[in-house]
Amino acid sequence: PYPRQVASISIQIYNRWGALVYSGENGLWNGKDEKGNNLAEGLYFYTLKVKWIDGGIDNKKGEILLIR
Helix, strand or coil: CCCCCCCEEEEEEEEECCCCCEEECCCCCCCCCCCCCCCCCCEEEEEEEEEECCCEEEEEEEEECCCC
């Protein structure tokens, strides 16, 4: 079988109070906010939306512990 190919990935990062602190279209996050400032260590939550070239969409969510 052939692996599915990704058309696009979007990611949103939220702090523990539910405020959006980062949003990007490459699916990557480096622990910084959208202005490039380092965010504080702690627990963050993400939503990830993967669009496949065959038209399928996968939505994932979870948590990330940021440690510097």
